[in-house]
Amino acid sequence: MxxxxxxxxACASFYVAGGHALFAATAAITKPVAPSGIVLEDTATRIDTSGGRAVFVIHATIANALDVAGIVPPVAITFERSDGAGSVTHTLTRGERLAPGERMAFTTRVPAGDYAGTEPRIALVTRR
Incomplete structure (x- = not known):
């Protein structure tokens, strides 16, 4: 007894403490999908070597093509090694509210590191 x-x-403590989340689908497992109506456009990438380290400078615009206001999802910037030895993803948490037809431009700088010779994939991320 x-x-x-x-x-x-022990099982109840594990569940209450949030351990059940280990068995749920996470953003790392689910495939990034663009939400309907909120779109990423006009992306441009360049490498800036004017400082001490090389950095990617990424310019992009997010637009709301919905008939209602929408929340901007996070933006994932993924760099994959050309030799297939791995990848790294930088996620920019957004959350701004865009009115119907509104556009928002942003610029971010990401250290180039070992990925200086690759072109990043830029995508909006939502969870299904």
């Missing part, structure tokens, strides 16, 4: 109560208590 004691073992049963101890096991049940």
């Amino acid at each position: 004691f073992a049963f109560i101890a096991t049940l208590s």
Whole structure:
């Protein structure tokens, strides 16, 4: 009886503490998908070497083609190694509200590191 109560208590503690989230789909597992109506356009990337380290300078515009206001989702900037040895993703958390037809431009700088010779993929991220 004691073992049963101890096991049940441990399982309940695991669930209440949020351990069940380990078994749910996460953003790292789900494929990034652009939300309907909020679109990423006019992306441009260049490498700036004027400072001590090379950095990617990324310019992009996010537009709301919906008939209602929409929330801008996070933006994922993914760099993949040309030799297939891995990738790295930088996520820019957004959250701005765009009115119907409104556009918003942004610029960000990401250290180039080992990915200086690659072109990044830029996409809006939502969870399904």
